[in-house]
Amino acid sequence: QVQLVESGGGLVQAGGSLRLSCAASGRTFSSDSMGWFRQAPGKEREFVATMKWYGYSTYTADSVKGRFTISRDNAKNTVYLQMNSLKAEDTAVYYCATTRACSGYACTSKSNYNYWGQGTQVTVSS
Numbered sequence: 001q002v003q004l005v006e007s008g009g010g011l012v013q014a015g016g017s018l019r020l021s022c023a024a025s026g027r028t029f030s031s032d033s034m035g036w037f038r039q040a041p042g043k044e045r046e047f048v049a050t051m052k053w054y055g056y057s058t059y060t061a062d063s064v065k066g067r068f069t070i071s072r073d074n075a076k077n078t079v080y081l082q083m084n085s086l087k088a089e090d091t092a093v094y095y096c097a098t099t100r101a102c103s104g105y106a107c108t109s110k111s112n113y114n115y116w117g118q119g120t121q122v123t124v125s126s
Contacts, residue, residue, distance in 0.1 A: 002026040002115040004096050009120030012086055016124075020081040022096030022117060029053045031100050033107040034079045036070060038092035038122075045095070049081060050107040059108050064090070088126040093119040 008020040022034070035050040049070035051058040058070055069082045079096060097113035106112055 002098065004098060004115060004117035006094065006096050006117045006120040009094060009122045011123045011125065014086060014088055014124055014126045016086050017082070017084045018086065018122060020083065020094055020096075020120060020122075022079045022081075024077045024079070024096075024098060029077060029098065032098045033100075033103055034070075034072065035097045035099070035107055035110075035113060036079075036081045036094060037097060037110055037113075038090075038094045039119075040089075040092040043092075045110055047108045047110065048094070051079075052103060057104065059105060061108075083122070086122075086124045088124050091122060091124050093121050095119045 003025045005023045012018055030053055033050055033052045036048040037045050038048050039045040047061050048064055049060045051070050067085045072079045095117055097116045099113040102112040
C-alpha cells in the first residue's frame with residue numbers, strides 16, 4: 001500500500017530555514033502529482049505547493065511564494081519542501097500527499113488527494 005513519511009520538522013526562530021522530506025513507497029509514482037499542505041491549530045488544511053513526479057511545472061501558494069520551494073529526487077522517491085525566511089504564521093503541521101486524480105493547478109485542492117502522510121510539526125518562534 002502507498003505510504004508517505006514526512007520528516008524534518010522542528011522548532012526554528014523566525015527568519016530561519018527548514019527542509020521537509022516526504023519519502024514515498026508502495027507503488028510507482030511516475031503518474032502522480034505530489035503536494036504539500038499545512039494545518040494550523042483551529043484552521044483548515046491549506047495548500048502550500050505541488051508538482052508532478054515527472055515534469056517541471058510547480059504551483060506555490062501566494063503566502064509562501066519566494067520563500068518555499070518544492071523539489072523531488074525521483075531516484076529516492078522523495079519530495080522536499082525547502083522553507084526559508086520562516087515566519088511565526090508558518091507554524092503548522094505539514095503534510096505531504098499524492099494523487100493520480102489531477103495535474104497542474106487542480107492539484108492545489110486538497111480534495112483531489114487520496115493518500116496522506118502523518119504530518120510533521122513546524123514551529124516558528126518570533
